[in-house]
Each structure stands twice: as structure tokens, then as C-alpha cells.
Amino acid sequence: MSDFIESAKQILAALGGKDNIASATHCVTRLRLALVDEEKVDKKALENIDVVRGSFSTSGQFQVVIGQGTVDKVYKELVSLAEITEASKEETKKAAEKNLNPLQRAVKTLADIFIPILPAIVTAGLLMGINNILTAEGIFAEQSVVAMFPQWADVADIIHLIANTAFVFLPGLIGWSAVKRFGGNELLGIVLGLMLVHPDLLNAWVYGAAQEAGEIPYWNLFGLDVAKVGYQGQVLPILVAAFVLAKIEIALKKRIPDGFQLLVVAPVALLVTGFIAFIAIGPVTFAIGNGITALFVGIFDNFAILGGLLYGGIYAPLVITGMHHTFLAVDLQLIGSIGATFLWPIVALSNIAQGSAALAMYFVLKDEKVKGLSLTSSISAYLGITEPAMFGVNLRYRFPFICAIIGSAIAAMWITFNSVLAPSIGVGGLPGIFSIQAGQWLAFAIGMVIAVVVPLVLTFIFAKTRKKEIN
Structure with missing residues (x-):
């Protein structure tokens, strides 16, 4: 002691x-x-x-x-x-x-909302990976595992259902976390989120086809036509609606006597927010979300290599500022809109690159304390947790961090050139390959090799030239 x-x-x-x-x-x-x-x-x-x-x-x-x-x-x-x-x-x-400026406060708010639901999202991603192994063709043979062994088909179907639940009811998860963060009753947040994906609503994933066919259902509210549309996989509608719900609830609690709060606060807050959500919040944020999706898709469709270079290069610096949490919302928006994300695979490679740079330092450092940290933190980074490697080793010596960024950017250019996509978010390191679409495993595996080898070699070579300075 x-x-x-x-x-x-x-x-x-x-x-x-x-x-x-x-x-x-x-x-x-x-x-x-x-x-x-x-x-x-x-x-x-x-x-x-x-x-x-x-x-x-x-x-x-x-x-x-x-x-x-x-x-x-x-x-x-x-x-x-x-x-x-x-x-x-x-x-x-x-x-x-x-100690935070307004931008940092906004980023922190997003982090406070999304970090609590990450275990559910990552777990869903891992289970989707298992489902990919069972149902994808060309992994073990030309046919999928379930095609070769039909008795496994129902097992794969149940795994898919369990894995897909977090994404189908994503607004419920976000609603719980967001309303809690904004100071309201998180149970009302769950109800609000599930309300936005109620089965009586037109599923957001068939909205485009229904719009083209002119088959979108409407409510008529005193002469106002309101689209009877759900917001499956959408992030912005529930974020804004959760903020409104929490603020209405807080305002009502201040004004309603304690004896009447149970009968008045929750029903009024949920009813008012529900109407506002379907009349205004939903349509506006749905359009904004689709605009954000179109922007990122347009960049990566037309300038794939440049997009990979930029995101692969800036992701690790974003982690330092905490702004990387904002891109989780973009990933989820992409998954909800186009069924997959091209950003998250780059995150997995960035984590691997940071681990490789830290591992290289293990072979050149003499300080046993930092040497041990280099080894343990590299393993942690390979499994998706990069902070010990980044802050404990790479940023301490600076050049390993830069070498990792170079390796990450090159690997990201390769996978974006090959249009690698992830239908879900998984563990952001070596296990990340299980969350990649099965037909793109080879391209992603090559990207992982680049993310391992380039930072490892560059850091080792550079460290040898500065041996006296680092030891």
C-alpha cells in the first residue's frame, strides 16, 4: 500500500x-x-x-x-x-x-449519445460477420455453407435476426441514449424511437420505390397531408426528436404540480413530440440525412482514391480531438440509407496501422517500461482500442504516429479503389474483416497487410536513424 x-x-x-x-x-x-x-x-x-x-x-x-x-x-x-x-x-x-469550446461541446454531446450504444452495435456487427461466414458464397467453396449443409440454414436465419435487431430498431437505442443525455426520461426516449419505426408506417428502406410508384400513404391532419413514413436506420430524425422531447418534458415538470405530473408530463410530451416529429422533424431531417449520404457517396464514387487518402489520413488525428465520434453517426446513416458503409473499413485499418507503429517501437526501444507498453498497446490496437498505442507510444515520439497515418492512408486508398463495404460496424481492428462483405474479404485482407507492414517498416527504419534520441 x-x-x-x-x-x-x-x-x-x-x-x-x-x-x-x-x-x-x-x-x-x-x-x-x-x-x-x-x-x-x-x-x-x-x-x-x-x-x-x-x-x-x-x-x-x-x-x-x-x-x-x-x-x-x-x-x-x-x-x-x-x-x-x-x-x-x-x-x-x-x-x-x-474547458471545452462550442464545437468540442457538440462533439462531446454526440459521443455521450453514441458511446453507450456501441456495445450493441459492435455485437451486431460481429454476429453479422458470423452470418456472412454461413451464407456467403466463395469463402470455403463455390457454394455457401448453408447451401452445402441445409440443416444450418435456420441457424443462420436466427443469427441474422439477432444481429439485425440493433439496426432495425436503431432509433430506439438512440432515443434511449439521447433523451437521457438531454436530461429527459430515457424510457420515453425508447418509446419515441420505436414509434418512428412502428410497423404501421411505410418502411424507410422501400421509400424510394414507393415514391416512384406514387404509393406513399398519408395522414390528413385538418387538411395537412403528412407522410405516413417510418425512419428505419435513420439517425438525425431521432436525435432532433429526442432533444425536443427532453426539453418539453423538462419544461412541463417545472410547471406541473407534483401530484399531476404522472398524468400530464409524459403523455403531453410524447404526444406533442410525436406530432412534431411526423409533421416537421422527420421530413426535414430525412432530407438532410439523404443529402449527407449523397455527398459522401458522391465523393467516394467519383474520387474513391482521394476519399480514401483523406479519410485514412485524418482519422487518427480526429481521434486526438475526439471528433471521430461524429463519424459514427455518418456510418449509421450510410448503413440505413444504402445498406453499407465505406468509412468504417478505413477506421479498422487506421487502428491496425497505429498498432503496427507501436509494435515497431517495441523492437527499437531500450526503456523496459515503454517497451512493455509498446507491445501491450499494439495488441490492444489490433483489437480495436488505439488510445494506449497512440497516446502512450506513438504521439510520445511523434514519428510512429506519422508513419501509422501514412500506412493507414495507403491502405485506405487500396480498399476504396476496390469499393470495399461493411454492412455493419464491428471491432475496429484485425477482427474487422468479419464485418466486411464476404466477396470483398480478399481486397480488405490486402489492405490489412498494407496497414501492418507499411507503418511497421517505416517506423522501424526511422527509429534506427534516431536511436540516440529515443533511448
Whole structure:
């Protein structure tokens, strides 16, 4: 225990003392701190502490990577020494918001909405990958597994149903998370999201064909024709509707006596939001969403290599700012509109590239602490979690980060040239191949080889030329 006390003392000193800590919490591997002034942090001293594996700042929080099993012990000593109370993650997030500009606040809001539903989305992606293995032709033979072994057909069908549920009822998931984030009742958010995909509505995936055939159903509301259309796979309609629902609910709670709130608040908020959603929010945001989809599809259809180069190059820098979370919404919008995304496969390659650069540093570094971090963080990046590799190793030495970006950009150019698509979002690393359309596995596998080899070789060569500086 004395070792943890000493480590906590050293960390506190490097952070600028107890007066510089506004709030502190921790996750599985990291201290998450809201600091008064991040300029007071002595990063060099901090990263020379034995238990510290790296540090970085994101979304207004300063995070110190320590490791599973140790971080909670150090945290307890730190809050005792700093004379602050243990805070929840939400409390620390709120304390950190004062450090954010308006754009960062908007990005953080999107992150707060989409991160909680990621486990469901990623799980669905992995299960879709299993379904691909069973139903796609040309993987093990010319015929699919279910064609060769018909007894597996119903198994594959059930797997597809389980995997597809998260995408079919995506507005329900987003509604729950968004209304909770905006301060409303998350159960009403679920109802609102499911309402937008009610089976009595025209399915959004057949909207184009129905419009062309002139078969779109309408409600007549006092002379106003309102399209009776659902919003399956759409992101913007439920985001805006959830914001409206939460604000109406909050306003009503302030004005309705406690004894009548159960009878008035939820029914009125849901009814008013429902009408607004179908009359105004849905049609407007549906058009905006289709416009965003058309923009990205147009860029990647007409300038595929350039699009891959740009997105493959900027994705890792976006992770530093936290703005990469905004593209999750774009991925989900693409999946809902055209049935697949060409952006997410690039994300998987970017993660692999960061892992490869960190792995290269393992072979050239002499510092056992950073050397060990290089190996463990590269494995983590290969499995989709890049922060330890990026912030603990690659950004520390800068050139590995740049080499990873180069490898990611080249790999992204290759897969966009070959029109690689993912019908779902999976684990953003080596397992990502299971979320790629089966007929494009070879092209994506070549992209993975590029993302492994190019950063590994470039980082190793560059490190050899700067051996004295890095050791």
C-alpha cells in the first residue's frame, strides 16, 4: 500500500498539486481528471512515474493511463491526498465541460449519445460477420455453407435476426441514449424511437420505390397531408426528436404540480413530440440525412482514391480531438440509407496501422517500461482500442504516429479503389474483416497487410536513424 501512496504523491505533484484538481474519477485502466489548468501539468515528470504508462487530454479531461487492477488503488490514495471526494464519471465530465469550446461541446454531446450504444452495435456487427461466414458464397467453396449443409440454414436465419435487431430498431437505442443525455426520461426516449419505426408506417428502406410508384400513404391532419413514413436506420430524425422531447418534458415538470405530473408530463410530451416529429422533424431531417449520404457517396464514387487518402489520413488525428465520434453517426446513416458503409473499413485499418507503429517501437526501444507498453498497446490496437498505442507510444515520439497515418492512408486508398463495404460496424481492428462483405474479404485482407507492414517498416527504419534520441 505504501507504494501506491508514493505513486499517488508523485502523480499529484506532476499534476500541479491538489489545488489544480477540480474533480477525479477512473475507468478500468485510466485516471480521468478535470483540471483547473492543464498547463500546470509536468508531463515529463508524470510519465517517468513507474505506474504511469502514458497520458493524454481529450474532451476536456486529462487522462492518466495506469492499468487494470492498479488504477483503482492509486485513485483512492490520490483523492485522499488531494482532499477531494470520489466523483462519478458524469460529475467529472460536467466539471471538465468548462474547458471545452462550442464545437468540442457538440462533439462531446454526440459521443455521450453514441458511446453507450456501441456495445450493441459492435455485437451486431460481429454476429453479422458470423452470418456472412454461413451464407456467403466463395469463402470455403463455390457454394455457401448453408447451401452445402441445409440443416444450418435456420441457424443462420436466427443469427441474422439477432444481429439485425440493433439496426432495425436503431432509433430506439438512440432515443434511449439521447433523451437521457438531454436530461429527459430515457424510457420515453425508447418509446419515441420505436414509434418512428412502428410497423404501421411505410418502411424507410422501400421509400424510394414507393415514391416512384406514387404509393406513399398519408395522414390528413385538418387538411395537412403528412407522410405516413417510418425512419428505419435513420439517425438525425431521432436525435432532433429526442432533444425536443427532453426539453418539453423538462419544461412541463417545472410547471406541473407534483401530484399531476404522472398524468400530464409524459403523455403531453410524447404526444406533442410525436406530432412534431411526423409533421416537421422527420421530413426535414430525412432530407438532410439523404443529402449527407449523397455527398459522401458522391465523393467516394467519383474520387474513391482521394476519399480514401483523406479519410485514412485524418482519422487518427480526429481521434486526438475526439471528433471521430461524429463519424459514427455518418456510418449509421450510410448503413440505413444504402445498406453499407465505406468509412468504417478505413477506421479498422487506421487502428491496425497505429498498432503496427507501436509494435515497431517495441523492437527499437531500450526503456523496459515503454517497451512493455509498446507491445501491450499494439495488441490492444489490433483489437480495436488505439488510445494506449497512440497516446502512450506513438504521439510520445511523434514519428510512429506519422508513419501509422501514412500506412493507414495507403491502405485506405487500396480498399476504396476496390469499393470495399461493411454492412455493419464491428471491432475496429484485425477482427474487422468479419464485418466486411464476404466477396470483398480478399481486397480488405490486402489492405490489412498494407496497414501492418507499411507503418511497421517505416517506423522501424526511422527509429534506427534516431536511436540516440529515443533511448
